[in-house]
Amino acid sequence: MDIPKKYLHDRAVLLLITIIAVLVVIGVSIVLLRFDVSRNPTTIVAYRPNVSGTQYLSGKPIDIYSLALFMILTSVAAIIISARVYEVKKPAAMFLLGSTVFLLLLSTIVANSLISIQ
DSSP states (O other): OOOOTTGGGOHHHHHHHHHHHHHHHHHHHHHHHHOOGGGOSSEEEEEEEETTEEEEEEEOHHHHHHHHHHHHHHHHHHHHHHHHHTTTOHHHHHHHHHHHHHHHHHHHHHHHHHHHHO
16 A cells, blocks of 8 residues: 555644554553453443433443554544545545544543443
8 A cells, every 4th residue: 555655744644643642552441451351351442311311231241342442443444545635635534544543532421421321
């Protein structure tokens, strides 16, 4: 894959890639360091409010670890796709990186919330 020269010289792109890298490190470290499987063999993976009250859906620990994998794969894919699109449409590449920052922020918040419920 050829990365355009201008892509890595654009300050806005470098800023967004740096923010993505920081959010991935924070999100993955929250999942790996705070989640303790020994506390409970099943874990809460979803919260569904309904008419009769609230209901927590339980699952396996791999469901929480998959959030960390999701953060890594999403960020890598966004950077690769953004590099390919940059030459054709710079605003589309910037939007992709910006939306990835938002997605990683939400993923980190959700992971932290699910781990806090344990």
